[in-house]
Amino acid sequence: MEGDTSEEEEDDQTELSSEPTRFGWIQGVMIRCMLNIWGVILYLRLPWITAQAGIGLTWAIVLLSSCITGITGLSTSAIATNGKVKGGGTYFLISRSLGPELGGSIGLIFAFANAVAVAMHTVGFSETVTDLMRENGAVMVDRTNDIRIIGIITVTFLLGISMAGMAWESKAQILFFLVIMVSFASYIVGTIMPASQEKQAKGFFSYQASIFATNFVPDWRGPEGSFFGMFSIFFPSATGILAGANISGDLKNPAVAIPRGTLMAIFWTTVSYLIITATIGSCVVRDASGLINDTLTSSIDSCVGVSCQYGWDFTPCITNNTCKFGISNYYQAMSMVSAFSPLITAGIFGATLSSALACLVSAPKVFQCLCKDHLYPLIGFFGKGYGKNNEPLRSYLLTYIIAACFIIIAELNTIAPIISNFYLCSYALINFSCFHASITNSPGWRPSFRFYSKWLSLLCAVCCVVIMFLLTWWAALIAIGVVLFFLGYTLYKKPAEKLGTQMKNNELSSELNISVSVCECFRPQCLVLTGPPSSRPALVDLVNCFTKNLSLMMCGNVVTADSSPSVVEKASSNSHVFWLNQRKIKSFYRGVVAEELRSGVNMLLQGAGLGRIKPNVLLMGFKKAWRIHDKLIRYLYGVCIVRLKEGLDVSNPSQSHGECSLILNRTHCLNECNATIKLLTGAAPSTIFQKKQEKKTIDVYWLSDDGGLTLLLPYLLTRRKRWARCKVRVFVGGETDKKEAQKEEVLSLIKKFRLGFHDVEVLPDIYQTPQSVNVHHFESMIRRFKLDSNPKQESDSEPPRQQNAPWMITEQDLERNMAKSLRQIRLNEVLQDYSRDAALIVITMPVGRRGVCPSSLYLAWLDILSRDLRPPVLMVRGNQESVLTFYCQ
Numbered sequence: 001m002e003g004d005t006s007e008e009e010e011d012d013q014t015e016l017s018s019e020p021t022r023f024g025w026i027q028g029v030m031i032r033c034m035l036n037i038w039g040v041i042l043y044l045r046l047p048w049i050t051a052q053a054g055i056g057l058t059w060a061i062v063l064l065s066s067c068i069t070g071i072t073g074l075s076t077s078a079i080a081t082n083g084k085v086k087g088g089g090t091y092f093l094i095s096r097s098l099g100p101e102l103g104g105s106i107g108l109i110f111a112f113a114n115a116v117a118v119a120m121h122t123v124g125f126s127e128t129v130t131d132l133m134r135e136n137g138a139v140m141v142d143r144t145n146d147i148r149i150i151g152i153i154t155v156t157f158l159l160g161i162s163m164a165g166m167a168w169e170s171k172a173q174i175l176f177f178l179v180i181m182v183s184f185a186s187y188i189v190g191t192i193m194p195a196s197q198e199k200q201a202k203g204f205f206s207y208q209a210s211i212f213a214t215n216f217v218p219d220w221r222g223p224e225g226s227f228f229g230m231f232s233i234f235f236p237s238a239t240g241i242l243a244g245a246n247i248s249g250d251l252k253n254p255a256v257a258i259p260r261g262t263l264m265a266i267f268w269t270t271v272s273y274l275i276i277t278a279t280i281g282s283c284v285v286r287d288a289s290g291l292i293n294d295t296l297t298s299s300i301d302s303c304v305g306v307s308c309q310y311g312w313d314f315t316p317c318i319t320n321n322t323c324k325f326g327i328s329n330y331y332q333a334m335s336m337v338s339a340f341s342p343l344i345t346a347g348i349f350g351a352t353l354s355s356a357l358a359c360l361v362s363a364p365k366v367f368q369c370l371c372k373d374h375l376y377p378l379i380g381f382f383g384k385g386y387g388k389n390n391e392p393l394r395s396y397l398l399t400y401i402i403a404a405c406f407i408i409i410a411e412l413n414t415i416a417p418i419i420s421n422f423y424l425c426s427y428a429l430i431n432f433s434c435f436h437a438s439i440t441n442s443p444g445w446r447p448s449f450r451f452y453s454k455w456l457s458l459l460c461a462v463c464c465v466v467i468m469f470l471l472t473w474w475a476a477l478i479a480i481g482v483v484l485f486f487l488g489y490t491l492y493k494k495p496a497e498k499l500g501t502q503m504k505n506n507e508l509s510s511e512l513n514i515s516v517s518v519c520e521c522f523r524p525q526c527l528v529l530t531g532p533p534s535s536r537p538a539l540v541d542l543v544n545c546f547t548k549n550l551s552l553m554m555c556g557n558v559v560t561a562d563s564s565p566s567v568v569e570k571a572s573s574n575s576h577v578f579w580l581n582q583r584k585i586k587s588f589y590r591g592v593v594a595e596e597l598r599s600g601v602n603m604l605l606q607g608a609g610l611g612r613i614k615p616n617v618l619l620m621g622f623k624k625a626w627r628i629h630d631k632l633i634r635y636l637y638g639v640c641i642v643r644l645k646e647g648l649d650v651s652n653p654s655q656s657h658g659e660c661s662l663i664l665n666r667t668h669c670l671n672e673c674n675a676t677i678k679l680l681t682g683a684a685p686s687t688i689f690q691k692k693q694e695k696k697t698i699d700v701y702w703l704s705d706d707g708g709l710t711l712l713l714p715y716l717l718t719r720r721k722r723w724a725r726c727k728v729r730v731f732v733g734g735e736t737d738k739k740e741a742q743k744e745e746v747l748s749l750i751k752k753f754r755l756g757f758h759d760v761e762v763l764p765d766i767y768q769t770p771q772s773v774n775v776h777h778f779e780s781m782i783r784r785f786k787l788d789s790n791p792k793q794e795s796d797s798e799p800p801r802q803q804n805a806p807w808m809i810t811e812q813d814l815e816r817n818m819a820k821s822l823r824q825i826r827l828n829e830v831l832q833d834y835s836r837d838a839a840l841i842v843i844t845m846p847v848g849r850r851g852v853c854p855s856s857l858y859l860a861w862l863d864i865l866s867r868d869l870r871p872p873v874l875m876v877r878g879n880q881e882s883v884l885t886f887y888c889q
Contacts, residue, residue, distance in 0.1 A: 029244030029261025036240025039355035040124025075434035077259030105486035113422035114363035119406030125352035176354035183347025203288030246362035364395030428464035446754035523551035527615035535651035541689035558600030696839035706878030734762035845877035
């Protein structure tokens with residue numbers, strides 16, 4: 001905003017000056033997510049899961065996992081595009097959406113889950129290295145201790161890469177990605193090649209329909225032998241979808257990169273999992289001895305297993321459960337199938353190391369943002385950043401220690417289920433965050449990403465919680481207990497918040513009925529000068545479109561009379577509230593008695609509301625006898641004036657439109673008289689704002705910056721079903737030679753505010769000279785208010801007439817304000833040209849300065865500006881308070 005250096009702008013300037021490394025959606029999100037998803041489970045456990053669950057149920061496990069991560073990806077994309085995303089990834093998204101209460105607890109859990117995931121992927125790498133060493137006769141201590149030693153060495157090496165900076169880490173990720181692609185190609189080629197004698201002995205027979213049919217059904221074995229047992233082991237391999245979001249502070253354009261990269265990564269990795277499951281299940285039998293001499297020598301009737309059809313008899317090892325090969329027993333089945341097994345080994349190294357590296361980077365980034373918010377004691381030490389990328393070196397060391405502790409477990413099937421519940425808990429809260437923000441209808445919820453469903457998000461959140469208990473009920477209770485503990489702590493401590501959040505916004509919606517103090521997030525809370533609400537139903541209906549189920553609406557009535565019990569009782573009569581309830585308008589009513597209208601309005605401005613539930617926008621109908629007073633702005637109120645061509649006051653149609661006997665159109669006369677009868681009998685007349693609007697436009701003339709109220713009100717209207725078909729057009733003033741540049745600048749600003757307006761037009765012709773006939777009309781309008789400057793009419797004993805009548809206009813006033821007067825006349829001509837068929841015109845009110853512009857001249861501006869316009873006109877003036885934010889809210 002002009003003249004205001006906001007926190008967002010300062011952050012942007014800091015980022016530009018330091019010029020840290022920034023990544024696009026492919027390198028920064030898609031590749032990072034794919035590498036984190038393609039982890040140790042893909043190479044070392046997916047064939048085994050296929051053997052246990054069969055191809056059919058493995059597909060079900062993959063698709064169920066992908067549905068959870070896909071819906072979570074959609075929710076994450078919606079949250080990530082609801083404002084400018086800074087560093088902190090998942091924690092930042094949730095804390096700025098659901099609030100720091102839930103964001104803090106889930107941030108801790110997610111950071112811890114990523115730290116444990118480092119251990120899981122490192123153990124997978126160490127397990128592969130240990131197996132290779134044993135095949136070549138190299139043993140350091142024993143298998144378990146060898147895994148521990150190699151794991152500690154590996155995670156120390158990865159720590160060095162991470163602490164070297166994001167640029168080095170990103171280059172390493174690209175190298176790992178290329179290695180994995182080559183390993184996939186080697187595996188696919190290997191499934192097509194004819195099986196050698198040695199591979200057949202290990203259970204590989206190329207593509208065979210009978211093997212596919214046998215492996216399609218499940219064959220549960222061991223303590224993990226169940227659908228959810230396999231799901232708990234597989235699910236961590238689908239949990240890398242937030243790897244890109246977790247480095248949001250290192251992305252060039254997070255609002256574009258996170259949705260595009262995350263969803264593309266989920267799609268391609270799901271396809272790869274389905275293909276590998278189908279191919280490995282079609283080529284390799286479940287059990288094989290690995291002995292070349294186990295060819296079929298006796299009758300096939302005594303042979304057990306599908307391998308008998310291909311001349312191999314593995315009956316002894318199948319019967320004794322001693323088979324060492326086959327996808328049920330041999331974790332390196334993909335390496336055995338591959339055309340060149342060292343490439344699969346390289347792929348395992350690339351997948352495990354890249355995933356471990358991504359988690360090792362994600363956990364500190366999330367934890368650093370959490371530490372900077374000072375939600376919990378004793379953790380601020382880990383929030384300090386170093387270098388131009390603000391690297392959290394202390395958090396790296398903490399993550400390293402946690403990972404090293406879990407590496408000591410040295411058992412992949414034990415570590416994987418531990419983190420499944422933590423990831424599911426994180427995803428449940430992310431989805432609930434999206435649902436919560438959508439259902440509360442907060443004005444701050446304006447994600448530019450539209451392809452999400454609040455009900456799908458809620459369903460996914462519920463499914464995540466249910467699956468947590470189906471996997472390990474006690475681990476689910478621990479995860480939920482941790483969330484509730486930290487939630488209770490933050491609620492007790494009540495941390496200071498710089499921004500309104502959805503949790504606080506929800507308090508505003510639910511606690512309007514009991515009038516309690518709530519958050520400082522901006523909502524248009526309207527004081528409407530309706531008089532008796534039934535007399536101006538159009539004004540009531542229009543404001544209801546802004547405030548219904550969102551914020552405060554209060555109808556104000558000033559009764560100008562001497563104060564007496566009967567007059568006060570009439571002003572505060574419950575009949576007005578009854579009328580509002582009949583019309584299904586959620587509004588308060590406040591009537592006051594005053595000697596004059598101005599003092600009564602001042603009473604309402606200062607006395608209406610309770611605590612923070614008080615009006616911040618004043619709305620009134622346009623009336624020629626009204627004199628605008630600049631104290632409205634001094635009371636920190638935005639001001640809106642509504643003008644309808646047919647007028648607003650329906651309490652006495654004969655005065656507004658003429659007596660029925662004078663109207664030539666008999667049908668129109670009958671309608672006017674019927675309206676009077678209905679009003680007197682208590683029936684509510686219908687207005688234009690109650691009807692479903694046609695496919696017209698809402699034309700917004702954004703002529704000066706008043707804090708964004710001129711843009712916010714049309715946005716709120718389009719969220720209503722009645723106005724949903726209307727298209728918003730934004731008109732701004734500009735110069736002919738800079739028209740395109742100014743248009744792009746406005747479009748960029750609107751995009752940052754996530755308003756969804758795409759039609760912007762720059763109008764250089766608003767600065768042209770108006771037509772002389774309209775100028776003459778304006779002069780005749782103000783003639784009766786002009787002050788005669790003839791000094792002979794004044795005497796020394798009398799004060800000047802200007803002091804007795806400050807609303808009168810002098811020649812000096814006209815000269816000082818000539819440019820503004822001509823501009824209002826010209827604007828009316830522009831409105832007549834461009835917005836003749838609009839559903840509503842929203843225009844920024846001119847600025848009238850006290851002591852410079854007399855009130856009658858200002859009123860003339862408003863009159864000439866909105867004169868003879870067919871659509872309703874809403875003239876808006878904010879109080880310079882910023883009502884639109886860049887950041888998530």
